[in-house]
Amino acid sequence: MSLYSVQKVLFRLNNDAAERKRFAMDRDAVLGEYPLTSEERRALAEADVGRLHLMGAHPLLLAPFAGRSGLKWPDYLAALQRARDAPHR
Amino acid sequence: MPLIFAAAAVHAPGITGRPQNATERQRAAFFPAYQRLRERLESARLDALVMVSAEHFTNFFMDNMPAFCFGLAEGYPGPSEDEPFLKIPKTIVPGAARLARALAAAVSEDVDIAHSEELVLDHGFMVPLHLLAPEMRVPIVPIVVNCLAAPRPALKRCYALGRALRRAIDARPERVGLLACGGLSHWPAVPESGKINVGWDRAFLEDFLAHRRDALTRYSEEEIERNAGPGGHEIRAWIVVSAATEGAQGETLCFEPIPAYAITGAIATMAI
Numbered sequence: 001m002s003l004y005s006v007q008k009v010l011f012r013l014n015n016d017a018a019e020r021k022r023f024a025m026d027r028d029a030v031l032g033e034y035p036l037t038s039e040e041r042r043a044l045a046e047a048d049v050g051r052l053h054l055m056g057a058h059p060l061l062l063a064p065f066a067g068r069s070g071l072k073w074p075d076y077l078a079a080l081q082r083a084r085d086a087p088h089r
Numbered sequence: 090m091p092l093i094f095a096a097a098a099v100h101a102p103g104i105t106g107r108p109q110n111a112t113e114r115q116r117a118a119f120f121p122a123y124q125r126l127r128e129r130l131e132s133a134r135l136d137a138l139v140m141v142s143a144e145h146f147t148n149f150f151m152d153n154m155p156a157f158c159f160g161l162a163e164g165y166p167g168p169s170e171d172e173p174f175l176k177i178p179k180t181i182v183p184g185a186a187r188l189a190r191a192l193a194a195a196v197s198e199d200v201d202i203a204h205s206e207e208l209v210l211d212h213g214f215m216v217p218l219h220l221l222a223p224e225m226r227v228p229i230v231p232i233v234v235n236c237l238a239a240p241r242p243a244l245k246r247c248y249a250l251g252r253a254l255r256r257a258i259d260a261r262p263e264r265v266g267l268l269a270c271g272g273l274s275h276w277p278a279v280p281e282s283g284k285i286n287v288g289w290d291r292a293f294l295e296d297f298l299a300h301r302r303d304a305l306t307r308y309s310e311e312e313i314e315r316n317a318g319p320g321g322h323e324i325r326a327w328i329v330v331s332a333a334t335e336g337a338q339g340e341t342l343c344f345e346p347i348p349a350y351a352i353t354g355a356i357a358t359m360a361i
Contacts, residue, residue: 004151011150015169059278059319060146060237067174081280 003056005034009044010052010061013068020068049076050083091259094133094266095334095359096126097297097327100142100216101275103350106175110349119354122343123220126356130221136263137185137228139192139254141326142213142270143236148205155203156242157250159193160231161186167210175212177219182210185228188263192230195257200250208233217270234329236271236322244306247325251332258333269330275320275352283348289316290353291344293324297331298339298357305331320352334359 009031012019023030027045043051047069049062066076103110147169149155164181172178193204208231218225235241258265273293274286296304305328313321337359345354
């Protein structure tokens with residue numbers, strides 16, 4: 001579990017256009033630069049905001065990331081709620 | 090000149106980004122009140138406005154998170170958010186750099202602060218500015234408070250910052266105003282978004298208006314989180330202003346819960 005790194009990736013993608021471009025071109029390369037578990041890497045690569053929410057990623061990091069990943073606001077909130085309600089939690 | 094204007098107002102992105110989502114009655118209570126605050130700000134003929142707002146992962150991260158950061162720049166780009174989100178055009182807000190430097194130095198006698206010449210302004214600053222000074226001509230001194238990542242500055246330290254700011258401002262020749270931006274209870278960007286603890290907001294506002302230091306600073310972090318939500322930590326900005334205006338008569342211009350904006354539309358001034 002490396003919540004700090006998960007959040008750092010989100011922060012950099014939210015605030016740095018060049019980093020976003022790099023991420024769009026080669027996700028694995030960008031994510032490979034951070035000490036992440038395979039589950040964390042997968043959640044970030046797939047923009048699985050529900051998973052990232054359960055991991056503890058701050059909502060103010062998640063919401064802009066979700067928006068840029070093409071998720072509409074109601075769908076973003078629903079994804080968080082679904083993750084909370086999931087039985088495997 | 091001593092401090093000649095002080096106020097506090099909410100800064101939720103929905104206020105400018107999605108105003109139509111509030112009911113007509115809510116809008117009729119809220120926007121004219123913000124307009125009245127604008128008129129008071131304009132009649133104060135300020136040389137500069139000191140603005141206290143919250144960090145939202147716009148400038149800082151947990152690699153280096155200041156408790157309080159003063160902007161010392163000649164100008165600040167903002168808003169950091171995309172234009173369709175806030176409906177506020179990107180601009181450069183002028184900075185009162187000389188005043189900022191003097192205030193930072195004077196405040197440092199009492200409270201340890203960080204400073205930056207590269208602050209970017211997010212909705213926290215830009216929503217109030219858009220409603221109060223839309224031409225963006227009033228030079229500002231932005232102060233970013235960590236209301237985000239624990240450990241946050243203790244509420245008592247926010248109160249101390251307010252007192253120190255007042256002493257610093259009163260020693261200056263400029264006509265200076267002070268504005269807290271943010272709060273009160275809210276649950277931003279989570280499924281609870283839109284929930285408002287109206288009773289909590291009202292009690293806090295009363296303590297704010299009456300400068301009740303012990304009441305304003307009594308909350309534990311857990312209490313704020315539970316009763317006022319993760320956004321409730323932004324009361325720090327209001328505490329700074331209440332402390333800076335001890336003895337002044339407070340007045341509520343608006344107290345209107347607006348779930349569509351995820352906040353109580355709270356706007357208050359201090360008659361200094």
